[in-house]
Amino acid sequence: MLDIALEHMQQRAERPIWQEIPDRIKALNDTPPAAGMPLDAIVREVRDHVLPYTLGNTHPRFWGWVHGSGSANGVIAHMLTAAINANMAGRDHAPIYIEAQVIRWMARLFGLPQGASGIMCTGTSSATLLGLAVARQQALGSDVRRRGNAASRGLVAYCSQQAHVSVVKAIELLGLGSEALRSVPVLDDYSMDCAALAIMLADDIQQGLQPFAVVSCVGSVNTGAIDDLNRINQLCGEAGIWHHVDGAFGALAILSDNLKPQLEGIEKADSIAFDFHKWMHVSYAAGCLLVRDGELHRQTFETSAAYLQNETRGMAGGGPWPSEYGIDLSRGFAALGVWFQLKEIGTAKLGSAIYRNCLQANWLGERVSSNPLLELLAPVTLNIVCYRYRHAALSLAEHNELNRHIVVELQCRGIAAPSTTTLHGIAAIRVCIANHRTRKTDLEVLLQATVQIAEELLATHYGQQSQA
Amino acid sequence: MLDIALEHMQQRAERPIWQEIPDRIKALNDTPPAAGMPLDAIVREVRDHVLPYTLGNTHPRFWGWVHGSGSANGVIAHMLTAAINANMAGRDHAPIYIEAQVIRWMARLFGLPQGASGIMCTGTSSATLLGLAVARQQALGSDVRRRGNAASRGLVAYCSQQAHVSVVKAIELLGLGSEALRSVPVLDDYSMDCAALAIMLADDIQQGLQPFAVVSCVGSVNTGAIDDLNRINQLCGEAGIWHHVDGAFGALAILSDNLKPQLEGIEKADSIAFDFHKWMHVSYAAGCLLVRDGELHRQTFETSAAYLQNETRGMAGGGPWPSEYGIDLSRGFAALGVWFQLKEIGTAKLGSAIYRNCLQANWLGERVSSNPLLELLAPVTLNIVCYRYRHAALSLAEHNELNRHIVVELQCRGIAAPSTTTLHGIAAIRVCIANHRTRKTDLEVLLQATVQIAEELLATHYGQQSQA
Numbered sequence: 001m002l003d004i005a006l007e008h009m010q011q012r013a014e015r016p017i018w019q020e021i022p023d024r025i026k027a028l029n030d031t032p033p034a035a036g037m038p039l040d041a042i043v044r045e046v047r048d049h050v051l052p053y054t055l056g057n058t059h060p061r062f063w064g065w066v067h068g069s070g071s072a073n074g075v076i077a078h079m080l081t082a083a084i085n086a087n088m089a090g091r092d093h094a095p096i097y098i099e100a101q102v103i104r105w106m107a108r109l110f111g112l113p114q115g116a117s118g119i120m121c122t123g124t125s126s127a128t129l130l131g132l133a134v135a136r137q138q139a140l141g142s143d144v145r146r147r148g149n150a151a152s153r154g155l156v157a158y159c160s161q162q163a164h165v166s167v168v169k170a171i172e173l174l175g176l177g178s179e180a181l182r183s184v185p186v187l188d189d190y191s192m193d194c195a196a197l198a199i200m201l202a203d204d205i206q207q208g209l210q211p212f213a214v215v216s217c218v219g220s221v222n223t224g225a226i227d228d229l230n231r232i233n234q235l236c237g238e239a240g241i242w243h244h245v246d247g248a249f250g251a252l253a254i255l256s257d258n259l260k261p262q263l264e265g266i267e268k269a270d271s272i273a274f275d276f277h278k279w280m281h282v283s284y285a286a287g288c289l290l291v292r293d294g295e296l297h298r299q300t301f302e303t304s305a306a307y308l309q310n311e312t313r314g315m316a317g318g319g320p321w322p323s324e325y326g327i328d329l330s331r332g333f334a335a336l337g338v339w340f341q342l343k344e345i346g347t348a349k350l351g352s353a354i355y356r357n358c359l360q361a362n363w364l365g366e367r368v369s370s371n372p373l374l375e376l377l378a379p380v381t382l383n384i385v386c387y388r389y390r391h392a393a394l395s396l397a398e399h400n401e402l403n404r405h406i407v408v409e410l411q412c413r414g415i416a417a418p419s420t421t422t423l424h425g426i427a428a429i430r431v432c433i434a435n436h437r438t439r440k441t442d443l444e445v446l447l448q449a450t451v452q453i454a455e456e457l458l459a460t461h462y463g464q465q466s467q468a
Numbered sequence: 469m470l471d472i473a474l475e476h477m478q479q480r481a482e483r484p485i486w487q488e489i490p491d492r493i494k495a496l497n498d499t500p501p502a503a504g505m506p507l508d509a510i511v512r513e514v515r516d517h518v519l520p521y522t523l524g525n526t527h528p529r530f531w532g533w534v535h536g537s538g539s540a541n542g543v544i545a546h547m548l549t550a551a552i553n554a555n556m557a558g559r560d561h562a563p564i565y566i567e568a569q570v571i572r573w574m575a576r577l578f579g580l581p582q583g584a585s586g587i588m589c590t591g592t593s594s595a596t597l598l599g600l601a602v603a604r605q606q607a608l609g610s611d612v613r614r615r616g617n618a619a620s621r622g623l624v625a626y627c628s629q630q631a632h633v634s635v636v637k638a639i640e641l642l643g644l645g646s647e648a649l650r651s652v653p654v655l656d657d658y659s660m661d662c663a664a665l666a667i668m669l670a671d672d673i674q675q676g677l678q679p680f681a682v683v684s685c686v687g688s689v690n691t692g693a694i695d696d697l698n699r700i701n702q703l704c705g706e707a708g709i710w711h712h713v714d715g716a717f718g719a720l721a722i723l724s725d726n727l728k729p730q731l732e733g734i735e736k737a738d739s740i741a742f743d744f745h746k747w748m749h750v751s752y753a754a755g756c757l758l759v760r761d762g763e764l765h766r767q768t769f770e771t772s773a774a775y776l777q778n779e780t781r782g783m784a785g786g787g788p789w790p791s792e793y794g795i796d797l798s799r800g801f802a803a804l805g806v807w808f809q810l811k812e813i814g815t816a817k818l819g820s821a822i823y824r825n826c827l828q829a830n831w832l833g834e835r836v837s838s839n840p841l842l843e844l845l846a847p848v849t850l851n852i853v854c855y856r857y858r859h860a861a862l863s864l865a866e867h868n869e870l871n872r873h874i875v876v877e878l879q880c881r882g883i884a885a886p887s888t889t890t891l892h893g894i895a896a897i898r899v900c901i902a903n904h905r906t907r908k909t910d911l912e913v914l915l916q917a918t919v920q921i922a923e924e925l926l927a928t929h930y931g932q933q934s935q936a
Contacts, residue, residue: 001544002470005551018561018783025562032573036814039541045811046548046804053562054552055783064783065775070553073507076469078550080514082751082805083473084522085538093486094493094521105500122590123798133641148645149617165773169795173601175643177616221775275798283550285800305633306890307533307689307898314876315486315523315532315885327637330591330743332753332802336514337550343513346504408782417783422774430775 001043005075008051009058013437016414017056025049056417060437061445064411064419066221066249066278069435074283077340081333088120088331090321092314099322099335105342107290109254111267117294119325120335123287124248125166127273130289130301130326132157132170132213134271135242137300138293139212145300149175152212156204158182159215160192162222164246167215189379190225190423192216194232201239213242218263219250222421222430224361224382226250229265236270245269249278249434250382255351259358259382276338279354279383279434286334289326298324357383357433364431364443373451373467377428386421386428389454393464400427402457409453416446469511473543476519477526481905484882485524493517524885528905529913532879532887534689534717534746537903542751545808549801556588556799558789560782567790567803573810575758577722579735585762587793588803591755592716593634595741598757598769598794600625600638600681602739603710605768606761607680613768617643620680624672626650627683628660630690632714635683657847658693658891660684662700669707681710686731687718690889690898692829692850694718697733704738713737717746717902718850723819727826727850744806747822747851747902754802757794766792825851825901832899832911841919841935845896854889854896857922861932868895870925877921884914 057067086095103118121127136144136155143151155176159167161183171181182200185193197214204211214236216227229245236243245251245266251274253259254266266272269292276286291297302324311317323329341350365380368387377386388403403420404427410416418431429450431443458464525535554563571586589595604612604623611619623644627635629651639649650668653661665682672679682704684695697713704711713719713734719742721727722734734740740758744750759765770792779785791797809818833848836855845854856871871888872895878884886899897918899911926932 002547005547008548008551020781021560021562021565021786025565028565028569030569030572030576032577033811033814034816036812036817039544039808039812042541042808042811043544043548050562050566050804051552055554055559055561055563057555058553065555065559067555068553070550073510074550074553075547076507076511078546079470079473079543080476080511082538082542082546083476084519085526085536085542085745085751086523087525087533087535087745087752091523091533092489093523094489094518095523097489097493097496098518101496101498104498108498109500122796122800125795125797129641129795136643144643144645145640146645146647148640148648149643150645164797165771165776166795166797169769169771172613172616173597173642173795175604175612175617177612177614177618179614180616221773277553277555277798283553283800284555285796285798287798301637303633303637305689307887308633309872309888309890311872311876313488314879316876316879316887318489327593327597327634327641328590328753329593329632329634330745330753330755332590332751334800336518340507340510343501343510344504344507346501348502349504404777404779408779408784411782411784419775419784420777422777 004043004047006072009072012058013060017059017061017417018411018414019053020412021053025053060435060439061416061442062435063431063433064417066432066434068277068279068281069437070283071281071341073340073344074337077337078283081336084333086333088333089323089329090319091316092318095333096318098339102335102338106288110272110290112290112292115294116290116292117297117325118288118290119322121287121289121326122285123275124246124273125169127287127289128166128244128246129170129173131244131271131273132174134291134297134300135213135244136174138242138296139210142299152210154209156180156182156209156211157213157215158184158197158200160184160186160217160227162186162190162220162225163215163217164221164248167246189381190220190223192227194228194235198235201235211239211241213244215244215246218245218247218266219382222423223378223386224250224384226262226381229263229269233265233268242270245272247272247274249275252279253354253382255347256355257351258355280341280350281436282337282341286338301325301327353436357435360438360440360443361385361433363440367447377423377426383433385431386423388426388428389450391458391464391467394462398462402454403427403429405457406450406453410449415449472511472515474540477540480526481528485527485529485885486879486882487521488880489521493521528903528907529884529910530903531899531901532885534900534902536745536747536749537905538751539749539809541808541812542805545805546751549804552801554801556801557791557797558787559784560786563801564786566807570803570806574756578740578758580758580760583762584758584760585765585793586756586758587790589755589757589794590753591743592714592741593637595755595757596634596712596714597638597641599712599739599741600642602759602765602768603681603712604642606710606764607678610767620678622677624648624650624677624679625681625683626652626665626668628652628654628685628695630654630658630688630693631683631685632689632716635714657849658688658691660695662696662703666703669703679707679709681712683712683714686713686715686734687850690891691846691854692718692852694730694849697731697737701733701736710738713740715740715742717743720747721822721850723815724823725819726823748809748818749904750805750809754806769793769795821904825903828901828906828908828911829853831908835915845891845894851901853899854891856894856896857918859926859932859935862930866930870922871895871897873925874918874921878917883917
């Protein structure tokens with residue numbers, strides 16, 4: 001069974017990046033099994049029905065959305081995780097110290113002071129939710145836990161137009177409503193227009209509202225843009241409000257000495273949310289929230305309950321328990337996978353792999369720019385390249401349809417997996433290289449296939465001849 | 469490495485249930501490793517520094533808090549999970565259909581109608597948070613996503629005094645404030661006093677507030693009490709409000725034909741939160757929310773984003789995606805572990821193991837009742853026994869101290885792991901048997917050790933002689 005797992009990882013590159021899911025898999029039986037079946041039969045079922053139809057994010061030509069590409073040690077770490085079967089809510093056991101170490105390592109890497117806290121969670125969506133809860137606690141004090149949002153005269157938060165939808169979802173879940181989230185315009189490089197932010201902040205304060213947080217992007221989802229952290233720190237400092245960094249994938253650029261200068265100012269943020277399962281290739285799901293003011297973090301979530309009483313000795317010793325820093329009382333031991341990856345690969349090599357992805361993106365951007373059939377749609381900041389195939393005879397709508405169609409064909413033919421997005425109304429082929437297995441030849445395959453598929457589709461769907 | 473994992477599981481029973489954590493482990497190095505190290509050295513580090521100091525919830529005499537005791541197939545499932553490394557937010561791949569199947573199986577087991585939805589999450593704390601968000605959506609309609617809690621004249625929710633602290637945390641995170649959560653008194657069996665609930669509901673409505681949800685307990689954390697679901701369904705129906713069931717561990721009693729009648733009415737609830745990693749022994753973390761009205765569930769969390777566009781073909785096909793039913797855009801493939809457990813063991817055997825735990829609890833309760841040195845502190849409903857050692861010469865405070873001390877000693881001597889709680893001011897030794905490895909002889913060990921340790925402590929700390 002271990003062989004099947006490792007074989008799957010090793011051979012993933014040789015199989016199509018994606019295959020259509022057969023109906024037999026979609027129509028899985030509705031009736032829960034009353035009787036059991038042998039374990040090896042279940043493993044065979046996984047081998048035949050699941051493994052061939054995975055998404056392909058462990059394949060060298062996967063660049064869709066932002067998915068990490070995994071690592072072999074993840075198989076070992078997950079195996080041990082299940083054998084240990086720790087609940088990481090609290091209590092006194094070795095796994096708790098492993099997570100604490102991972103948190104301290106990361107706080108140190110980001111340059112946060114002693115006294116900073118953190119908690120692992122499913123991913124940046126959850127981390128941002130928790131971070132904004134701490135921001136609200138700072139704004140409203142302990143009243144918020146008793147009285148809720150009603151303790152304020154109108155909380156408002158800010159993020160750029162390019163911010164991830166998870167910020168909206170967090171604001172909604174917190175009961176603030178999406179209207180309480182201001183969408184700040186962006187500059188040509190898709191980073192937040194901080195001059196506009198300053199004006200919006202002043203306006204809201206003048207109207208008697210209560211700004212409480214700015215969410216900045218370190219690596220925006222569409223183009224990898226990085227907001228001006230120093231300027232945002234300054235504006236937040238002046239307004240006395242929270243600066244939360246959404247660094248879902250981009251924050252880990254901190255691991256590369258070459259990229260670190262672009263993240264200057266992150267060490268002064270109030271909270272940082274990021275994922276280990278993206279650019280650090282830890283197996284899903286492993287996200288993290290770091291908070292500069294650990295005491296405020298704890299005040300936001302600590303509780304007391306008779307059945308959770310802390311003791312000075314025994315299993316109920318230790319502390320503070322992770323459950324005091326978030327909402328989960330059941331927590332898996334995802335920290336072990338992070339610990340394995342950091343220890344086996346080390347920060348230097350992890351940083352190099354991240355930097356290599358950025359160099360690859362730069363190279364790809366240049367190749368796109370120098371190809372008259374293609375158009376680069378956004379500056380390449382980190383590891384994301386947005387481009388499209390262009391044809392003089394097509395309208396905007398036809399261009400959009402064609403380029404989305406190209407991506408679907410790239411996926412369905414099992415060649416490569418970019419995803420799509422839209423920039424200023426223009427559909428883009430979006431290549432997010434967060435993949436330590438990618439080589440330049442893989443990107444060559446993408447470019448060639450883009451042009452070839454485009455010309456096929458032009459001929460069959462639009463009656464256009466090749467431009468090449 | 470697989471051997472180490474499986475050996476750890478097999479030999480757990482022979483080792484102390486808990487050992488004090490040596491300082492060398494607490495003082496793990498603060499500096500993130502710049503260079504990597506060989507994988508086998510890391511595994512040895514885990515073997516020597518982590519495995520001996522785990523909490524013991526896979527040991528047959530672990531009955532603390534509510535922890536599942538794991539299963540060997542979890543090691544296989546976790547291994548495959550890491551090799552597949554799926555992000556379960558969405559997209560079209562086989563793992564998505566596995567989770568959908570698990571959700572359908574569970575909806576069917578609980579008797580929910582077609583059209584019910586569900587989502588796996590870390591645990592019941594998260595599931596309750598999401599369930600109450602759907603309840604709020606029902607109360608306030610689509611306005612809530614735009615305007616937040618301000619769309620209401622004052623939302624109020626209800627749970628019993630014995631409800632889990634996660635309900636308070638959910639209400640707080642939703643921005644409603646803990647004052648919006650009414651604490652309903654309980655009856656002698658620790659279940660919710662529904663007559664009191666009816667009066668509180670009527671009062672709040674009369675005062676112009678807006679009740680929106682009742683959270684019932686199926687298996688309260690302290691004593692395993694089950695609230696009167698039929699009566700709560702009726703009261704919620706009359707008030708037009710949401711009935712959310714916190715069935716963290718107890719809901720899975722549905723798997724036992726002998727216990728199922730006690731859960732009558734659960735099939736009419738609006739949402740049900742429970743954990744697979746507790747009484748179903750799936751490896752951590754695997755919780756679940758089921759929602760009767762799947763469409764309302766989706767309306768609460770669905771979003772649109774250019775970079776997440778759905779397509780009719782290719783990787784971006786399929787749907788609805790799980791991300792439309794919760795807040796996470798990064799989700800691990802915990803469903804595989806649940807699927808393995810349900811397929812390997814089957815619902816009948818899982819139900820029998822749950823029922824056996826209840827019979828064991830009953831038996832233990834009787835043994836306690838018939839022992840003049842011990843006192844049973846609450847009726848045994850499901851699998852929880854709360855008792856204390858009693859001595860005629862001790863005050864309440866001394867009794868409380870003694871019994872907490874007994875539990876610490878049981879743990880520190882590596883004998884057994886009950887936890888503690890407090891009932892009407894009385895400290896209880898709390899034995900929650902959610903453990904498929906427990907046998908009656910293990911419970912005998914507990915009773916003998918309780919009395920022996922008590923008498924030792926009485927002699928050394930209180931100058932009292934043995935009562936035996």
